Each structure stands twice: as C-alpha cells, then as structure tokens.
Amino acid sequence: MSILDGAPTAAGPRPYGGIGQSVRDSLVVARRNLIRMARIPEVVIFGLIQPIMFVVLFSYVFGGSIAVGGNTDPSAYREFLMAGIFAQTVTFATAGAGAGIADDMHKGLIDRFRSLPMARGAVLTGRTLADLVQTALTLVVLAIVAVIVGWRTHAGIPKAVAGFALLLLLGYAFSWIGALIGLSVRTPEAATSGGLIWLFPLTFISNAFVPSDNMPMVLRNIAEWNPFSATVQAARQLFGNFPDGYPVPAAWPMQHPVWASLIWSVVIILVFRSLSVRKYRSATA
C-alpha cells in the first residue's frame, strides 16, 4: 500500500472562502482547544480557585469595612461586589488566549496552520471561542459560590441572564486583546505575565470593588469611562445589585451601562480582531 493511496491530490472540493469555511474551520480549531482544556484540567481548576478566593476574601475581609452609598451592611457590599468579581474573572480569558497562542507559535503549530488552506482568522477565532466556553464554565461555578455566600439577584431571571451575557461578551472581547499579545511576544511565559499585568490597574481603577465616588477626580474619571466599569455597572444593574442609597455617577457610561458595555465590547472585538488577524498573517515565531 502506498502512502498516497486514497489521498486526494490537493485540498478538497470545497472552494476557498466564504463565511461557511470560516465558521467550519473556527469550529475545528475550537474543538481542538476544548479537547486540550479537558486534558489539562489543572488550567481550568486554577483559573477557578483565584476568583473563588476573591469572592470569599472580599466578602468577609473587606465586607464590613467598605460602605456603599453610606450602607455599611456587609451583605450590601457582597451584592455590590459580585458583578465586579465576575467581570474581573472574565478578563482573565485574556491571559489564557495569549498564552495558548504564544505556545502554538513556540511549538511551530502556527506555522503548520498557516501553511494549510484554511480560513484566515480561524486559528484565532477557534481559540477565543474555546476560551469563551471555559469562561462560561468558570462563571457558572463562581455564581454558585456567590449564591452560597449570600449573593442574590433582584431583577428577575431574564435580566440576570442578560447580565451574564454582557460579562461573557466582555470576556470574549478581552480574549482578542490576549490573542494580539500572544502573537506579539516570544514565549508563552511572557504572554501570561504580559496578559495579566495591565489587568490590575484596569480592574482596580474601576467601580468593581469600591464605588468610584470616593476616588480622586482623575481616577474617578478614568474609572467611570473604563470599559471594564461599564460592564460591571451593567451587570450590577441587571442583577438588581445597586445597594440602597447608591448614587449612580453622572458619567454617561454609568447612566447607560448596558449600552456602554455593548459598545465597548463590540469596538474592542472589531479593533483587536482585525489587528490580531493582520499580525497572524505575518506571524514569524
């Protein structure tokens, strides 16, 4: 039997191009990344431990000391806090996407993919879709822990679901930033740290953990226009988690958080997707 028996003499009958091929190739790559995740469950598990620790630590350590809108009841802060922790958790998809793509470059897999007649953005889209699945799983577990420590939604199930959808959209948008970082650095280690450091100022200079109204004016403006804050605020509103007496800041994104969150996430996806795909086309490890 020859090696070539039964092999098509060139790439298959499907013509190149079109949304159909993009979707199909993206799903093939997403499936590959999901299989990997299932085989390296440590990554998913460690990804869960950190936000769970945050939920517990912030709720019980800071809970009694942080007043939200003059309300010092720890359970009020707990409700206020959860949307912030959920949002912070989804942004960690950035590091996952970045490290995964840098690792693929490092191992020569990106070269293989780039030499195949596959859709342009499929390697990156597949990766970000797989990260979206992982983020969704993380959110489910985290929501259960949040309920255990006393978090509740007060605006009905459909709005709560919409809140989680906005959080996932933010996570998906951030994974495209991670993709660009992963394509730009030389090692997976650099992608992990490079994917994380900027998240700290981004998530702390926001309304995620404390209300922005006590911040110095400069930080307060940053916090209220921060894309991250918009999603936190939107989720908080959709969960019905504004504490009694909470003064909603006057900045536009804080007054219209759902729109602001949607616009920010879509803009981030459009910008970073096109930058990443461009970078991918010329990627040289």
Added chain:
Amino acid sequence: MPGAIFAEGLVKTFGDVRALDGVDLDVPEGTVLGLLGPNGAGKTTAVRVLTTLLKPDSGTARVAGIDVLKKPHEVRRSIGLSGQFAAVDEYLTGRENLRMVGQLYQMSARDAKARASRLLDRFNLADAADRIAKTYSGGMRRRLDLAAALVVSPPVMFMDEPTTGLDPRNRQQLWEVIEELVAGGTTLLLTTQYLEEADRLAHDIAVVDHGKVIARGTSDQLKARTGGERVEVVVHQAGHIAPADEVLRGFGKGESKVEEHTRKITVPVSGGAKLLAEVIRELDARGIEIDDIGLRRPTLDDVFISLTGHVAEAEEAEGQGPGSGKAPDGRPGHKRHDRTEAAS
C-alpha cells in the same frame, strides 16, 4: 519550462542579517532538491518564503506553477510542509491531530477520519493512535508530523531538516518513506545539514551559505569538487611522520597534508575499505606505530571548506554525519534558538 518549484532573486533581511541574499532555485517536477547548509545559512527562511509563511523583500517564486506572492492561498492547497520541529499538538492523540489537519485541508469529517486511519497504519502509529502525542518518542512525533504533511497528497512537498534529532533507525525509516513519496511523483525540497542525507535522497543539491546558493549540482559533482574520500592517519611518534607520509603518498591520488603537532597525515584516495586495509598492512610492515587510522568521506565541513574556505559556523561545525549520534537533539527549544538567531 520552469519547474515545480521556481524562485528567482529571493531576498529577505532581518535587521542587518541578509537571511536570503538573492536565491535562485529551479526544481523540475518529480525531482528532489536538497538544500544543504549549516544553521543560519538561510535554508529555513527559503522554505518559509516558498510555503507562504514569510514574504520576501524582493524576488519572485512559483510553486506548482502558482505565484507564491500573488496567490498564497492557492499555493497552500498544493503543498505539504513538514517543518523543522514536529508541529503536532501534544495534547491531542495522533488520530485527532491528523483528523484536524484533514478537516483544515477542507476534507469532510468522514474523509478526514478515514485518511487519518490509513496514515496511522502506514506510519506504524496505529498502536499509539489514540494516545496523546505528548507520550510519543521523538521519532514517532516526526512520523506523525510527516503524516500530517501528507494528509492530502500534495504535488509539492517541503521538508525542513526532517531527520534532525532522530536516531539512526528512525532516520532510516523516514528516508524510506521519503523515497516512496518521490517514487510516486512528488516534487520535494528538502533541507539538511547532512551531506549523507542529501546524497541519498536528492537528485540535485544546492549548497547555501549566508543566504546565497554557493554551489549546485549532483552529489557526485559536489563530491568531486570536495576531493572525495581520504585516508587519515595519526602516528604514535613524531619520528614516524616522515615514513608514514611516504607510504600514504604511495597510495594517494593527490597531495598529502601533514599536521606536525597532532602527528596527523591526510591524503585523498580512491578505493575505499580495501585500500585502507592495504595501507594498514604497509604501515605495519614498516614498523610504523599508529594511534588512529580511518577512511574519511566528505562531510558538510569538507564541502564548506572547499567551497568557501571556512567551516560551517554553527554548533555542528564538527560536520557530524547522520550516524554519529552527536546530532542536535531537535527539541523545539534548542532549534528555536538556532532559528531566532538566524531570523533576528
């Protein structure tokens, strides 16, 4: 008519380094070109340009008659690439790796599955098909990588140092696969650091150094230029150098070379092992004590010295042949280092 792989005036610079400095190539359909050179010579860069992974600064290239720069996507449908390191996903099984590649070559899920099974059988990976590739040995990963490059049967194949880091047995197996492939009519461009490998597999050899093709021809032509095989003797005492040199000149086909401090004498010969036996008998008859004697065949180093006057300037400057066991280990980290050096 230009060949299945055709390149003219390829130039690619990375900062100050001219990785390709005007490379011309022409590989007729159904033949094998061996691109021979040390690390950093530009071999990998050439392969990356021809496989659409890298845009050259200038020059033109056509693969399977298709312009690489104008229609890269069309080119990708007609080529298979087996890169410098085994590009397989180590957390997927062998079967999953091949199915994924098949689907990305736009085969249907069913065809990709069937093709994967067939390739796994053919590459002796059937027993390991459902184990993750992380558990594979270096040789198995290489075979899997090559199988991935053959998921479709592309008219043109590129293999970048396919046997680097393999033990002699795996190397032999891989050579047999490559020969079968070529017998089936595939055009192949193969890069290697080993003259022996180019000798065995390639119809034509192009020697590259510093981004330029410095010589091309069949392996016989190149060997003729490098002076063919020679006998090398190290005598035990300095006093024996002169009589030993006399003996060797008697057998030699050219000038002998004497290194006083190492007591080494080298002379070009023809006649192989039989001649070597005669040399030993003659030396023995004259009571000349020897520390070492051997028949040396031209190595990459010899090709380089004769063509460029300098040795191949990489870690493999010893010009180790494939069987020597001192081949670079081929781990990604290691090779990566070599490549970034060449590319940065």
